[in-house]
Amino acid sequence: MPHSRRAFLRDGLCSALSVGLLLAAARYGFGQDPKTPTTAAEMPIEAQKDPVFRFTEETFKPYVNGIFTAPNARGEKIELRLVKLIPYKPATNVTKRALPTKSFTLVFKATGELPPFTSIHTISHPSLGDFDLFLTTRKNDDGDIFYEAVITHVE
Numbered sequence: 342m343p344h345s346r347r348a349f350l351r352d353g354l355c356s357a358l359s360v361g362l363l364l365a366a367a368r369y370g371f372g373q374d375p376k377t378p379t380t381a382a383e384m385p386i387e388a389q390k391d392p393v394f395r396f397t398e399e400t401f402k403p404y405v406n407g408i409f410t411a412p413n414a415r416g417e418k419i420e421l422r423l424v425k426l427i428p429y430k431p432a433t434n435v436t437k438r439a440l441p442t443k444s445f446t447l448v449f450k451a452t453g454e455l456p457p458f459t460s461i462h463t464i465s466h467p468s469l470g471d472f473d474l475f476l477t478t479r480k481n482d483d484g485d486i487f488y489e490a491v492i493t494h495v496e
Contacts, residue, residue: 392472396492398445400469401426409449410465414456421449421464421488429493444493449476451486462488 344352388394405426410418429444455462455476465471476488 392470393474393492394494396469396472397443397494398426398428401445401447404466404468407466411455411462413453414458417453418465419455420452422451424448424450424487441496442493443496444491447474447490447492449488449490451488454478454486455488 409421413419425448427446461475464474474490476490479487
């Protein structure tokens with residue numbers, strides 16, 4: 342079916358504008374807002390009051406194989422043994438615009454399951470106090486339950 346030159350140019354221009362708008366919106370969709378805080382001083386005060394804001398890899402090193410607790414769905418305390426502390430090593434071919442971060446992963450082995458209706462759990466430790474972590478569940482072939490938390494700080 343033949344198209345007129347005018348229809349071809351109109352459709353091509355509309356397509357180009359649509360792709361441009363989608364690409365501009367994708368920056369915000371992937372968290373690439375240029376107004377995002379890049380230093381600790383630019384973070385909201387509410388975020389700075391959270392104890393996790395101050396936690397570093399060195400904070401948890403003495404507590405590897407230590408016991409943390411979190412309530413299950415009935416409010417009973419479930420023991421979480423910190424079995425691994427995995428530091429994040431960034432790739433060397435990162436784009437220039439990437440923000441430098443310090444990240445690490447905490448891996449807990451649990452004695453029971455935490456509530457499945459939430460992913461943010463209040464963790465308690467005698468020395469570190471109470472703090473909230475976003476935990477993901479992993480199970481191995483033996484039926485052991487593991488929870489992982491990734492903590493990332495913008496430098």
